Structures are given as structure tokens and as C-alpha cells.
Amino acid sequence: MxxxxxxxxxxxxxxxxxxxxxxxxxxxxxxxVLLSESCIPLFNFTTVxxxxxxxxxxxxxxxxxxxxxxxxxxxxxxxxTVWPKQWRKGSQWFEMDRALALEVVSxxxxxxxxxxxxxxxxxxxxxxxxxxxxxxxxWRNSNRTLTWVDWxxxxxxxxxxxxxxxxxxxxxxxxxxxxxxxxxxTTNVCFLFARKFLPNTLDRLLRFAPxxxxxx
Numbered sequence: 001m002x003x004x005x006x007x008x009x010x011x012x013x014x015x016x017x018x019x020x021x022x023x024x025x026x027x028x029x030x031x032x033v034l035l036s037e038s039c040i041p042l043f044n045f046t047t048v049x050x051x052x053x054x055x056x057x058x059x060x061x062x063x064x065x066x067x068x069x070x071x072x073x074x075x076x077x078x079x080x081t082v083w084p085k086q087w088r089k090g091s092q093w094f095e096m097d098r099a100l101a102l103e104v105v106s107x108x109x110x111x112x113x114x115x116x117x118x119x120x121x122x123x124x125x126x127x128x129x130x131x132x133x134x135x136x137x138x139w140r141n142s143n144r145t146l147t148w149v150d151w152x153x154x155x156x157x158x159x160x161x162x163x164x165x166x167x168x169x170x171x172x173x174x175x176x177x178x179x180x181x182x183x184x185x186t187t188n189v190c191f192l193f194a195r196k197f198l199p200n201t202l203d204r205l206l207r208f209a210p211x212x213x214x215x216x
Contacts, residue, residue, distance in 0.1 A: 003015070003018070008121075008123050008125075009119075009124070010114055010115050010118060010119070010124035010125075010128070012092070012124070012125040013111070013114070013124050013125050013128045013129070014111075014115075016034060016092070016125070016129075017104060017105055017111070019034070020032055020101045020104060020105050021105045023101070024098070024101055024102065024105060029098065030053060030097065030098055031052040031053060031095060031096070031097055031098075032094075032095065032096050032097075032098075032101050033052070033094070033095045033146075033193075034092065034093055034094050034095075035093065035147065035193060035195075036093070036195055036196075038160075038195045038196040038197055038198070039093070039147060039193045039194065039195045039196075039197070040193065040194055040195070040197050040201075040205060041192065041193055041213070042148075042171070042174055042175050042191060042192055042193060042194055042213060043175065043189075043192055043213060043214070044213060044214050044215050047192075047214070048192050051182075051189065051192060052095060052192075054183070055142075055182065055183060056140075056183050057140055057141060057142040057183070058094075058095065058096040058097055058100050058133070058137070058140060058141045058142065059094065059095040059096070059141075059142050059144060059145060059146045060090060060094045060095075060096060060100075060129055060130060060133045060141050060142075060143070060145070061090030061091040061093075061094075061130065061143065061144055061145035062088045062089075062090045062130040062133055062134050062138070062141060062143040063088060063089060063090060063130070063143065064087075064088060064089075065089045069089075070089050071084065071087060073087075073089075073118075073121065073122045073123065073127060074087045075117040075118065075122065077116075077117045078113050078114075078117050078118075081109060081110060081113045082110065082113060082131060082135070086131060086134060086135050087127070087131055088127065088130035088131045088133075088134045089126055089127055089130055090126065090127075090129065090130035090143075090145070091126075091145045091147065091149070092125040092126060092129070093145055093146075093147040093193075093195070094129060094145070095145075095146050100133070100137060100140075100141075103136070103137070104129070104132070107132065110128070110131070110132045110135075111128070114127070114128045142180075142181070144180060144190070145191075146190075146191055146192045146193060147191065147192075147193040147194065147195060148174050148190075148191035148193070148194040148195075149194070149195050149196070158195070158196055159196070160196045160197075160198055161196065161197045161198060161201055162198050162200060162201065163198075163200040163201050163203070163204055165201070166197070166201045166204040166205060166208070167204075167208075168208055168211075168212055171208060171212045171213065172212060174191055174194050175189070175191075175212070175213070176188040176189065178190040178191065
């Protein structure tokens with residue numbers, strides 16, 4: 001049966017959980033990545049696969065944000081399941097292992113509370129998974145996302161890249177311009193994907209891919 005999902009509502013989280021549930025049916029699936037139609041890979045398949053399978057951590061962005069678009073979205077009615085000090089925010093574009101995916105799909109306690117009390121400007125897709133992971137599995141989560149996005153502009157949405165904005169310098173910066181931790185070691189490979197790239201960027205991406213991203 002077709003079930004609609006609406007931007008900004010908890011139906012997005014429910015759609016993500018259904019996607020995970022279906023992916024879990026294949027026992028060969030070890031890692032699970034949520035991407036959008038505007039995401040691009042920054043490395044070839046072998047590099048992405050080895051990075052994910054070789055990681056001892058999951059990659060769910062989790063952070064505490066003061067102010068109205070962070071802590072201000074917390075609903076006091078969520079207590080005692082979720083306390084204010086446990087409330088977190090993060091990107092919905094996650095990567096997780098099979099163990100965490102099973103926990104997310106089987107969760108009834110936290111999803112029920114979010115479904116009831118995270119409405120309107122709460123935006124459950126930005127808070128449910130970060131809060132759930134923070135409370136229960138923070139010790140094995142990296143607290144960062146693998147999907148790069150440009151929030152440097154004003155407004156509620158990230159920058160959208162058009163054809164003229166794509167060049168070799170941009171792609172190289174996204175591939176190695178940041179420092180982070182991977183399996184306890186410092187690395188400059190922090191993002192495997194990037195968004196938001198419009199369809200008209202495809203020709204340039206295909207042109208640069210063999211040289212920059214090592215695609216064959």
C-alpha cells in the first residue's frame with residue numbers, strides 16, 4: 001500500500017524506517033546509507049565500500065544546538081522518555097550498520113513519543129534519529145554525517161549547485177579539505193557524498209569523474 005511522506009513531518013522518519021526494514025530483509029546488506037536524488041558520490045565504489053565496511057562506528061550526525069531551531073524545538077511532553085539534556089539535532093542523511101538499523105526499525109518507545117509530540121516546526125527527521133542514537137548508542141557513533149552540504153548561505157535550505165558551480169577545485173576540496181576521525185585515526189577523507197547538485201551538473205561531473213574521483 002502506498003504511504004505518503006510529507007516534508008517536515010514525522011512521516012519522513014516513518015518512510016526511512018520502512019526503507020531500512022526492507023533493506024534488512026537481504027542478509028547480505030551490512031551497511032545502510034540514506035541519500036537524496038540530489039546527492040553525488042565523491043569517490044569510486046571500491047573506496048566508498050571499503051570505508052563503510054571497514055568502519056567501527058556508525059555515521060549519524062548528532063549535536064546539541066542552542067536556540068529556537070535546536071533546543072527550542074523540544075516539547076516538554078516528551079518527558080520522561082526524552083529529557084531536555086538528551087535532545088539532539090542532526091542531518092537526516094545517515095549511514096549505519098546492521099545492528100543499529102535493527103534497533104531503529106524495532107523501536108516503539110521513542111518513535112511513539114516523537115510521533116505524538118514532535119509536530120509542526122519540530123521537524124522529526126532532524127531530531128528523532130540524533131536523539132535516539134544519543135540516548136542509546138552514542139558510544140559507537142561518530143556524531144558526524146558522510147554527506148557534505150553547504151549551509152553557508154542564509155535561509156532554511158542549503159546551497160544548490162548548478163552547472164557553472166561545479167569544477168575540479170570544488171570536488172577536490174570536498175574530497176580532502178576537512179579533518180576528522182576514522183577508527184581512531186585522523187584522516188582527510190570525511191565525506192563520501194555531497195548535495196545538493198542539480199541535474200544540469202551531470203555533464204561536468206561525468207567529465208571530471210575519471211580524473212578527480214577515479215571513476216573508470
